[in-house]
Amino acid sequence: SQKIEQNSEALNIQEGKTATLTCNYTNYSPAYLQWYRQDPGRGPVFLLLIRENEKEKRKERLKVTFDTTLKQSLFHITASQPADSATYLCALDLDSNYQLIWGAGTKLIIKP
Protein backbone atom coordinates (compact mmCIF):
# COMPACT_ATOMS: atom_id res chain seq x y z
CA SER A 1 0.00 0.00 0.00
CA GLN A 2 1.07 3.59 -0.45
CA LYS A 3 2.17 5.39 2.70
CA ILE A 4 3.83 8.57 3.83
CA GLU A 5 5.14 8.58 7.38
CA GLN A 6 6.42 11.20 9.74
CA ASN A 7 7.43 10.57 13.32
CA SER A 8 4.21 10.76 15.31
CA GLU A 9 5.99 11.39 18.59
CA ALA A 10 6.95 14.93 19.49
CA LEU A 11 10.59 15.82 19.03
CA ASN A 12 12.16 17.70 21.95
CA ILE A 13 15.34 19.63 21.15
CA GLN A 14 17.48 21.95 23.22
CA GLU A 15 17.72 25.52 21.97
CA GLY A 16 20.74 26.07 19.78
CA LYS A 17 20.93 22.44 18.60
CA THR A 18 20.00 21.12 15.18
CA ALA A 19 16.55 19.58 14.84
CA THR A 20 16.13 16.84 12.23
CA LEU A 21 12.70 15.67 11.10
CA THR A 22 12.08 12.67 8.87
CA CYS A 23 9.58 12.01 6.11
CA ASN A 24 9.49 8.46 4.71
CA TYR A 25 7.29 7.18 1.92
CA THR A 26 6.60 3.89 0.17
CA ASN A 27 5.24 3.03 -3.24
CA TYR A 28 5.26 6.60 -4.50
CA SER A 29 7.52 8.25 -7.06
CA PRO A 30 7.19 11.92 -6.21
CA ALA A 31 8.44 14.58 -8.57
CA TYR A 32 8.59 17.10 -5.75
CA LEU A 33 8.42 17.17 -2.00
CA GLN A 34 7.24 20.13 0.03
CA TRP A 35 7.63 21.04 3.71
CA TYR A 36 5.17 23.17 5.62
CA ARG A 37 4.98 24.59 9.14
CA GLN A 38 1.73 24.59 11.09
CA ASP A 39 1.16 26.49 14.32
CA PRO A 40 -1.75 25.59 16.65
CA GLY A 41 -5.07 26.89 15.36
CA ARG A 42 -3.61 28.02 12.04
CA GLY A 43 -3.27 26.76 8.51
CA PRO A 44 -0.01 25.30 7.19
CA VAL A 45 2.60 27.71 5.80
CA PHE A 46 4.96 26.72 2.99
CA LEU A 47 8.66 26.48 3.81
CA LEU A 48 10.62 24.65 1.11
CA LEU A 49 10.16 22.63 -2.06
CA ILE A 50 12.73 20.16 -3.35
CA ARG A 51 12.68 18.41 -6.71
CA GLU A 52 13.50 14.75 -7.34
CA ASN A 53 16.74 15.65 -9.11
CA GLU A 54 17.89 17.89 -6.24
CA LYS A 55 19.76 16.34 -3.36
CA GLU A 56 19.62 19.32 -1.02
CA LYS A 57 17.90 22.68 -0.67
CA ARG A 58 18.68 25.44 1.82
CA LYS A 59 16.90 28.52 3.05
CA GLU A 60 18.45 30.48 5.90
CA ARG A 61 18.59 28.03 8.89
CA LEU A 62 16.54 25.39 7.06
CA LYS A 63 17.90 22.51 4.99
CA VAL A 64 16.01 19.77 3.20
CA THR A 65 17.45 16.63 1.64
CA PHE A 66 15.67 14.25 -0.72
CA ASP A 67 16.88 10.69 -1.29
CA THR A 68 14.70 8.97 -3.89
CA THR A 69 16.58 5.69 -3.40
CA LEU A 70 15.86 5.58 0.33
CA LYS A 71 12.46 7.19 -0.29
CA GLN A 72 13.17 9.68 2.44
CA SER A 73 13.40 13.41 3.03
CA LEU A 74 15.13 14.98 6.01
CA PHE A 75 14.30 18.46 7.27
CA HIS A 76 16.91 20.23 9.37
CA ILE A 77 16.67 23.38 11.44
CA THR A 78 20.06 24.59 12.61
CA ALA A 79 20.61 26.84 15.64
CA SER A 80 17.06 26.05 16.72
CA GLN A 81 15.03 28.61 18.67
CA PRO A 82 11.88 28.28 20.82
CA ALA A 83 10.05 30.17 18.05
CA ASP A 84 10.72 27.17 15.77
CA SER A 85 8.35 25.09 17.92
CA ALA A 86 5.49 23.98 15.68
CA THR A 87 4.23 20.98 13.74
CA TYR A 88 6.05 20.32 10.47
CA LEU A 89 4.28 18.62 7.58
CA CYS A 90 5.75 17.00 4.51
CA ALA A 91 3.77 16.58 1.31
CA LEU A 92 4.50 14.57 -1.82
CA ASP A 93 3.74 15.98 -5.22
CA LEU A 94 3.37 13.23 -7.80
CA ASP A 95 3.12 15.75 -10.67
CA SER A 96 0.57 13.47 -12.31
CA ASN A 97 -2.62 14.87 -10.84
CA TYR A 98 -3.72 17.82 -8.83
CA GLN A 99 -3.24 16.37 -5.39
CA LEU A 100 -0.54 16.52 -2.75
CA ILE A 101 -0.15 13.51 -0.46
CA TRP A 102 0.31 14.74 3.12
CA GLY A 103 2.06 13.28 6.13
CA ALA A 104 0.44 13.64 9.56
CA GLY A 105 3.23 15.92 10.76
CA THR A 106 5.81 15.92 13.53
CA LYS A 107 5.49 18.23 16.52
CA LEU A 108 8.79 19.96 17.29
CA ILE A 109 9.40 21.47 20.71
CA ILE A 110 12.47 23.63 21.23
CA LYS A 111 13.31 24.02 24.90
CA PRO A 112 15.11 27.17 26.10
Add this chain to the structure above:
Amino acid sequence: NAGVTQTPKFRVLKTGQSMTLLCAQDMNHEYMYWYRQDPGMGLRLIHYSVGEGTTAKGEVPDGYNVSRLKKQNFLLGLESAAPSQTSVYFCASTPTSNTDTQYFGPGTRLTVL
Protein backbone atom coordinates in the same frame (compact mmCIF):
# COMPACT_ATOMS: atom_id res chain seq x y z
CA ASN B 1 -3.87 41.38 0.53
CA ALA B 2 -5.95 39.28 2.92
CA GLY B 3 -4.73 36.06 1.27
CA VAL B 4 -7.08 33.15 1.91
CA THR B 5 -9.97 33.72 4.28
CA GLN B 6 -12.52 31.26 5.62
CA THR B 7 -15.87 31.76 7.28
CA PRO B 8 -17.01 30.79 9.81
CA LYS B 9 -14.09 30.04 12.17
CA PHE B 10 -16.14 27.74 14.40
CA ARG B 11 -19.47 26.00 14.04
CA VAL B 12 -21.48 23.43 15.95
CA LEU B 13 -24.13 21.47 14.08
CA LYS B 14 -26.61 18.80 15.02
CA THR B 15 -26.72 15.60 13.02
CA GLY B 16 -28.73 16.11 9.86
CA GLN B 17 -28.30 19.89 9.67
CA SER B 18 -26.74 21.53 6.64
CA MET B 19 -24.22 24.31 6.28
CA THR B 20 -21.89 26.01 3.82
CA LEU B 21 -18.28 26.94 4.44
CA LEU B 22 -16.97 29.87 2.43
CA CYS B 23 -13.42 30.26 1.19
CA ALA B 24 -12.25 33.46 -0.49
CA GLN B 25 -8.86 34.38 -1.97
CA ASP B 26 -7.71 37.72 -3.33
CA MET B 27 -4.54 36.49 -5.08
CA ASN B 28 -6.18 35.67 -8.42
CA HIS B 29 -5.23 32.02 -7.99
CA GLU B 30 -6.63 29.46 -10.43
CA TYR B 31 -6.58 26.35 -8.23
CA MET B 32 -8.48 26.00 -4.98
CA TYR B 33 -8.77 23.08 -2.59
CA TRP B 34 -10.81 21.93 0.41
CA TYR B 35 -9.08 19.67 2.96
CA ARG B 36 -10.04 18.16 6.25
CA GLN B 37 -7.53 17.59 9.04
CA ASP B 38 -8.12 14.99 11.73
CA PRO B 39 -5.86 14.12 14.68
CA GLY B 40 -3.03 11.77 13.74
CA MET B 41 -3.83 11.94 10.02
CA GLY B 42 -2.48 13.97 7.17
CA LEU B 43 -4.54 16.54 5.38
CA ARG B 44 -7.07 14.79 3.16
CA LEU B 45 -8.38 16.37 0.00
CA ILE B 46 -12.17 16.62 -0.21
CA HIS B 47 -12.73 18.49 -3.48
CA TYR B 48 -10.71 20.80 -5.65
CA SER B 49 -11.15 23.23 -8.53
CA VAL B 50 -8.74 24.06 -11.35
CA GLY B 51 -10.66 27.13 -12.43
CA GLU B 52 -13.89 29.07 -12.27
CA GLY B 53 -16.87 26.85 -12.97
CA THR B 54 -14.95 23.58 -12.54
CA THR B 55 -14.83 21.17 -9.60
CA ALA B 56 -13.51 17.66 -9.05
CA LYS B 57 -13.53 15.01 -6.34
CA GLY B 58 -10.55 14.42 -4.10
CA GLU B 59 -9.76 11.56 -1.77
CA VAL B 60 -12.76 11.87 0.60
CA PRO B 61 -15.65 13.58 -1.26
CA ASP B 62 -18.63 11.66 0.15
CA GLY B 63 -21.09 13.81 2.09
CA TYR B 64 -19.73 17.08 0.66
CA ASN B 65 -20.52 19.25 -2.34
CA VAL B 66 -18.67 22.25 -3.73
CA SER B 67 -19.17 25.14 -6.11
CA ARG B 68 -16.81 27.63 -7.76
CA LEU B 69 -19.10 30.16 -9.41
CA LYS B 70 -16.55 32.96 -9.03
CA LYS B 71 -12.79 32.58 -9.37
CA GLN B 72 -12.13 34.03 -5.94
CA ASN B 73 -14.66 31.91 -4.02
CA PHE B 74 -14.85 28.19 -3.31
CA LEU B 75 -17.82 26.94 -1.28
CA LEU B 76 -18.00 23.65 0.62
CA GLY B 77 -21.44 22.34 1.51
CA LEU B 78 -22.59 19.69 3.93
CA GLU B 79 -26.13 18.67 3.06
CA SER B 80 -26.80 16.41 6.05
CA ALA B 81 -24.07 16.61 8.65
CA ALA B 82 -22.85 13.48 10.42
CA PRO B 83 -20.62 13.13 13.52
CA SER B 84 -17.91 11.65 11.25
CA GLN B 85 -17.63 15.09 9.63
CA THR B 86 -16.39 16.64 12.87
CA SER B 87 -13.02 17.99 11.82
CA VAL B 88 -10.99 21.08 11.02
CA TYR B 89 -11.51 22.20 7.45
CA PHE B 90 -8.86 24.09 5.50
CA CYS B 91 -9.14 25.85 2.21
CA ALA B 92 -6.03 26.40 0.09
CA SER B 93 -5.16 27.97 -3.25
CA THR B 94 -2.27 27.88 -5.71
CA PRO B 95 -1.49 30.21 -8.61
CA THR B 96 -1.41 27.91 -11.61
CA SER B 97 -0.55 24.32 -10.78
CA ASN B 98 -0.21 21.78 -8.03
CA THR B 99 3.54 22.19 -7.91
CA ASP B 100 3.15 25.73 -6.70
CA THR B 101 3.11 26.67 -3.07
CA GLN B 102 -0.27 26.10 -1.46
CA TYR B 103 -1.61 29.07 0.50
CA PHE B 104 -3.91 28.06 3.32
CA GLY B 105 -6.73 29.78 5.14
CA PRO B 106 -6.96 29.80 8.94
CA GLY B 107 -9.38 26.87 9.09
CA THR B 108 -12.92 26.18 10.27
CA ARG B 109 -13.44 23.97 13.31
CA LEU B 110 -16.68 22.04 12.84
CA THR B 111 -18.32 19.89 15.49
CA VAL B 112 -21.30 17.71 14.61
CA LEU B 113 -23.24 16.45 17.62
